[in-house]
């Protein structure tokens with residue numbers, strides 16, 4: 217078993233002295249998957265990953281998604297999405313540029329949302345661009361009982377359009393058709409661990425289905441404030457060679473802005489759940 221160091225009181229672990237490769241053994245894979253399920257967020261430092269290794273290691277955790285933003289995919293490995301403010305021949309290389317990116321679950325707006333992402337630092341600015349994660353399992357478990365009861369069976373609308381109009385370049389007509397608004401349970405049972413977590417986020421969750429507008433707004437605002445209390449949040453300051461693997465069924469994340477005069481390139485794979493566990497419940 218690998219040694220680990222805690223990143224935050226309730227979740228997150230750095231996996232010490234581990235080199236990600238494309239030739240890991242079954243025993244290693246089982247051990248890393250167990251660590252991922254237990255800690256929800258794994259940090260691997262001092263990695264030197266090419267895209268092929270990034271993809272093959274990511275496949276240990278599930279099938280990989282080809283992201284709807286096809287203009288920002290690696291041409292050699294379309295499973296790799298670029299997150300960047302850099303340009304290539306005058307064209308943007310990646311999503312999200314240099315401004316703040318609000319709290320969100322990746323792909324919560326899809327019928328079969330990703331359950332994980334692996335994000336690797338390729339080029340970093342000297343400061344800024346921290347990524348924060350919130351532990352939505354603990355945030356749920358510590359909610360007042362009466363709030364838990366109110367949320368039982370409730371579903372919320374998830375909108376990629378809402379996120380894009382606030383934080384990103386609007387999607388094309390075809391991309392809109394691939395990602396219409398969708399409703400998912402507000403309390404999600406984790407497809408692997410069975411733990412319950414709040415499954416909503418300020419960036420993409422717009423309303424609670426069937427609730428009066430004012431009640432829906434008030435509950436969402438309450439939950440958004442609740443989930444980002446410092447005791448549920450870990451802020452990651454990136455170093456060259458960092459790779460972060462997060463559980464996207466029970467943590468949400470955001471990014472700080474950074475100086476637009478500096479380049480930043482991150483490479484991400486997006487991990488899908490097994491087909492039988494695909495739809496959030």
Ligand SMILES: [Fe+2]
Pocket residue numbers: 320321322469
């Ligand atoms: Fe994200």
